[in-house]
Amino acid sequence: MNLPALQQTLRDFAAARRWQPFHTPKNLSTALMVEAAELAEIFQWMSAEESQAAHLEPVMKQRIADEVADVLLYLLQLADQCAIDLPGAVAHKLVKNAIKHPAPAAAPRG
Numbered sequence: 169m170n171l172p173a174l175q176q177t178l179r180d181f182a183a184a185r186r187w188q189p190f191h192t193p194k195n196l197s198t199a200l201m202v203e204a205a206e207l208a209e210i211f212q213w214m215s216a217e218e219s220q221a222a223h224l225e226p227v228m229k230q231r232i233a234d235e236v237a238d239v240l241l242y243l244l245q246l247a248d249q250c251a252i253d254l255p256g257a258v259a260h261k262l263v264k265n266a267i268k269h270p271a272p273a274a275a276p277r278g
Contacts, residue, residue, distance in 0.1 A: 171255070175248045178241060193249050200242040207235035 182188055210231055211219045223229045247254050 171244065175244050178245050179248065182245075191245060191249060193246060196242055196246040196249060200239060200246060203235060203238040203242055207232070207239060210235065 182191055210228070211222065214222065223232055244254075246252075247257075
């Protein structure tokens with residue numbers, strides 16, 4: 169996936185509809201949360217086992233895919249508006265997470 173190209177596609181899509189004035193970090197982050205809530209709503213009353221199997225049903229898989237895509241698209245637009253280098257931010261965060269949450273030491277062999 170070419171993130172810069174996708175971000176440009178989203179910029180062009182918004183421009184064609186004259187949506188740029190509304191695509192502020194505040195509005196995009198709010199829209200992101202709404203879409204994330206819609207994704208969570210799919211799984212809301214499922215057991216853990218049901219949620220793990222939900223994607224096996226084609227209609228449910230499409231619902232999940234649509235909401236996951238909405239979340240990603242708003243996240244990409246938010247990162248674009250805030251001039252966030254996503255690959256760099258992800259790499260940096262993975263390093264921070266590894267420091268904050270180190271893997272347990274291997275058990276001694278014996």
